[in-house]
Amino acid sequence: MSAPAPPPAPPEDAPHPPPAPLPVTPTHADLLRVFAGVAMVGIGGGLPAHMRRAALGRAWMTELDFAESYTLAQLTPGPNAVNLAAMIGARLRGWTGALWAVVGVLTPGLIAMLAVTVVTLGLPGGLPAPLQSGLRGAACAALAVMLTAALPVLRVVGGLRGGWVLALATFAGIGLLRLDLLPVLAVVVGAGLILHRPRPEQPERP
Amino acid sequence: MTDAGADWLDILLTFTRLGLISFGGANLAEIERVLVGQRHWITPGTLASGFALGQIMPGPNMLAMTHYGFAAGGWAGAAAATLGFYGPTALLSAAAALAWRRLLGWKWLPTIRSALLPFGGGVLLAGVLVLTRGSVQNVAGAVIAAAAFALLTRTRVNAALVVIGAAVLGALIGL
Numbered sequence: 001m002s003a004p005a006p007p008p009a010p011p012e013d014a015p016h017p018p019p020a021p022l023p024v025t026p027t028h029a030d031l032l033r034v035f036a037g038v039a040m041v042g043i044g045g046g047l048p049a050h051m052r053r054a055a056l057g058r059a060w061m062t063e064l065d066f067a068e069s070y071t072l073a074q075l076t077p078g079p080n081a082v083n084l085a086a087m088i089g090a091r092l093r094g095w096t097g098a099l100w101a102v103v104g105v106l107t108p109g110l111i112a113m114l115a116v117t118v119v120t121l122g123l124p125g126g127l128p129a130p131l132q133s134g135l136r137g138a139a140c141a142a143l144a145v146m147l148t149a150a151l152p153v154l155r156v157v158g159g160l161r162g163g164w165v166l167a168l169a170t171f172a173g174i175g176l177l178r179l180d181l182l183p184v185l186a187v188v189v190g191a192g193l194i195l196h197r198p199r200p201e202q203p204e205r206p
Numbered sequence: 207m208t209d210a211g212a213d214w215l216d217i218l219l220t221f222t223r224l225g226l227i228s229f230g231g232a233n234l235a236e237i238e239r240v241l242v243g244q245r246h247w248i249t250p251g252t253l254a255s256g257f258a259l260g261q262i263m264p265g266p267n268m269l270a271m272t273h274y275g276f277a278a279g280g281w282a283g284a285a286a287a288t289l290g291f292y293g294p295t296a297l298l299s300a301a302a303a304l305a306w307r308r309l310l311g312w313k314w315l316p317t318i319r320s321a322l323l324p325f326g327g328g329v330l331l332a333g334v335l336v337l338t339r340g341s342v343q344n345v346a347g348a349v350i351a352a353a354a355f356a357l358l359t360r361t362r363v364n365a366a367l368v369v370i371g372a373a374v375l376g377a378l379i380g381l
Contacts, residue, residue: 039265041366047266049365068319071326072302078225078295080333081266086296087303098300106292109265110272114284116259117273121252130377135259137350137376139341141369142261143334144354150330151359157327160320170328175335185325192321198313 024059028100031089034058035104038085047081047105048073049148051088060092067156081105162195212247212279214286220245221271221290228295237274247278261341262373346381 026034038050048070055061061069069091073084082102089101157163166188173184224237241247248256252274260270268291275287309315342348354368375381 041364042265067323068306069303071319071323072306073299076295076299076302077228078299079228079266079268079292082292082296083299086299090300090303094304095300098296098303102292102296105265106269106288107265109263109269110288113259113263113269113272114276116263117256117276117284120255120259121273121277129380132255133379133381134373134377135255135262136341136343136347136381137379138369138373139257139261140347140350140376140381141354141372142267143338143341143351144358145365145369147334147355148358148365150327150334153323153330154327157324160323163320163324163327166324167327167331170325171331171335174329175332181329188325188328189321192324193317196317196320198317 026058026060026092026097028093028096031093031097031100032104035085035089035101036108039105039108042081048084049145051081051084052152055088061088063152064156065091067153070153160196162192166192212245212283214279214282217247217275217279217283218286218290221275221287222294224271225291225293225295241274241278245278248274252277262369344381346379350375350381 034054035051038047038054042050052066052070055066056063069084069087073080073087076083082105085101085105086098089097089099091097093100154167157167170184170188173179173188174181220240224240227236238250238253242250242253256270256273256277257267259273260267263269271291272284272288276284279286338351342351350372354372357363357368358365
């Protein structure tokens with residue numbers, strides 16, 4: 001393109017492009033396909049890590065968007081990975097986006113699980129010993145996958161005022177002391193709200 | 207199948223409750239209390255093998271709930287358990303995400319986010335602890351978990367391959 005041509009003028013009646021909060025917006029079919037793909041590579045867990053890679057890699061979301069959705073998915077009750085799929089889908093395409101993302105993330109596993117269930121629950125005495133051992137090995141690796149998914153969130157937490165203290169207090173209350181979740185939520189989030197309350201004299205945090 | 211005749215509506219409501227009281231993953235202790243102890247829908251063996259199967263299924267590892275639902279009430283039970291456990295919470299999540307987006311620009315939003323993130327991180331760590339208790343039962347298991355973590359953080363190897371490799375290793379050494 002050596003001869004510089006003037007850029008084509010937009011048609012007179014062209015609507016103003018809406019301000020796009022995200023560089024790329026997926027279609028419903030994209031959501032179904034990508035989340036089914038995430039489910040299939042996410043054998044053994046680690047789904048949030050795969051969703052992060054899928055969403056950030058396609059420029060559907062930023063790192064901060066993802067960290068926010070991830071935290072919200074932890075806060076809403078229920079299975080994290082499905083909640084996260086519903087949230088990402090909803091963020092990108094509203095209610096129907098959430099539906100297609102959830103259907104996508106569940107379908108491959110449902111088919112596989114039902115197939116295995118019909119066979120194994122039919123076995124008298126349950127699974128054979130080598131298969132049990134194999135499943136235990138897989139579970140140990142699944143733990144490692146989950147830990148790698150937690151690291152990006154913990155990095156974000158580390159950058160917040162009081163972040164580590166509040167995260168460790170939550171861990172101690174829920175994980176070690178087995179306290180009820182709601183009182184821990186009230187104390188930790190209450191403390192966080194006080195720590196981070198809007199102050200007019202401060203410049204806004206990015 | 208300890209009781210293949212459980213009513214699907216009963217299964218739906220029971221699993222809906224289990225989904226709604228699970229935070230940061232599944233509340234396995236409560237699942238055990240209700241499904242094994244209270245309702246006698248599954249045995250402790252079914253609980254354990256279903257959970258392990260969930261770990262190697264594509265998708266969320268709590269697909270074990272579908273397994274438990276099938277044990278409780280056959281195909282209708284599997285459908286009811288899946289719908290009950292995943293449906294209402296997914297709906298809540300989508301609603302939360304949509305409400306969150308409408309609040310953009312509100313001056314308390316960064317505050318709430320900064321308050322919620324450490325809580326989310328802590329719940330996540332607690333979930334890792336519960337999972338550790340459930341899956342790492344001896345030194346060999348800990349070694350497999352540590353090796354998998356090192357592989358996943360230092361190389362670009364596919365996570366599914368790591369999990370399948372660990373399954374083969376577990377079967378070979380009789381973990």
